[in-house]
Amino acid sequence: MAIINDVNPELINCYNVIRNLSIDLIEDLKKHKNTSEYFYKIRELDRTYEFKTLSPVERASRIIYLNKTCYNGLFRVNKSGQFNAPFGRYKNPNIINADIIKSINCYLNNNNVRILNVDFAKSVETARKGDFIYFDPPYDPISETASFTGYSLNQFSKSEQERLRDVFDILTMKGCLVMLSNSATEFIAKLYEDYNIIRVQANRNINSVGTERKKIDEFLILNYPIDDKK
Numbered sequence: 602m603a604i605i606n607d608v609n610p611e612l613i614n615c616y617n618v619i620r621n622l623s624i625d626l627i628e629d630l631k632k633h634k635n636t637s638e639y640f641y642k643i644r645e646l647d648r649t650y651e652f653k654t655l656s657p658v659e660r661a662s663r664i665i666y667l668n669k670t671c672y673n674g675l676f677r678v679n680k681s682g683q684f685n686a687p688f689g690r691y692k693n694p695n696i697i698n699a700d701i702i703k704s705i706n707c708y709l710n711n712n713n714v715r716i717l718n719v720d721f722a723k724s725v726e727t728a729r730k731g732d733f734i735y736f737d738p739p740y741d742p743i744s745e746t747a748s749f750t751g752y753s754l755n756q757f758s759k760s761e762q763e764r765l766r767d768v769f770d771i772l773t774m775k776g777c778l779v780m781l782s783n784s785a786t787e788f789i790a791k792l793y794e795d796y797n798i799i800r801v802q803a804n805r806n807i808n809s810v811g812t813e814r815k816k817i818d819e820f821l822i823l824n825y826p827i828d829d830k831k
């Protein structure tokens with residue numbers, strides 16, 4: 602059995618819709634237009650009463666559309682939880698990726714996967730010895746100015762990073778196998794100094810066209826030995 606979890610209800614709604622209503626989602630995605638005027642009309646929906654009347658399919662379609670057409674594919678919201686990434690001006694964004702949606706739908710329906718929308722600490726409460734857990738938390742900012750305040754209402758502060766490390770410690774004591782990714786900052790290196798830290802290069806700019814992706818150093822942190830025979 603596998604568990605997928607995120608605290609962001611819009612993201613988790615996408616997983617649920619892809620599992621249960623993928624054909625309706627692919628159909629709904631066809632209505633979108635790649636113009637600045639249309640983008641801001643769809644982006645503003647979460648500032649209106651109408652947002653509460655959208656169906657799960659319409660909400661997932663909106664988030665996928667915004668993700669594919671906004672600047673750098675960032676999911677970013679303001680303090681009131683309203684989407685605020687600007688229009689990305691991409692010539693040919695891949696808004697309807699039917700093959701990917703169908704593959705994820707197939708995977709989610711043919712495997713025993715539970716989809717949760719809770720805090721990370723709660724999602725791993727039932728983890729037992731031998732279970733594998735991967736954490737992909739909001740990244741510790743590389744600099745004060747690079748501080749990325751996106752994803753959800755509650756920003757992921759240094760104390761949230763510490764709370765996550767405490768959960769990592771508890772899972773380690775239980776005998777779970779835990780992997781976590783984060784940015785390669787001194788703060789993260791110190792926080793996980795008792796664990797195996799691998800420096801890796803990753804594409805950090807998730808943009809819809811795929812150009813101008815920069816390689817950036819990140820940490821992969823493991824609480825089990827690194828297999829360096831491969």
Ligand SMILES: C[S@@+](CC[C@H](N)C(=O)[O-])C[C@H]1O[C@@H](n2cnc3c(N)ncnc32)[C@H](O)[C@@H]1O
Nearest residue numbers: 607608609719720721737738739740752753757
């Ligand atoms: C680097 S992103 C990972 C996104 C995810 N792996 C995906 O692509 O579907 C970090 C995620 O952490 C989530 N997050 C922030 N605080 C959280 C919390 N307290 N519990 C669970 N998830 C949280 C954010 O909503 C965001 O989606």
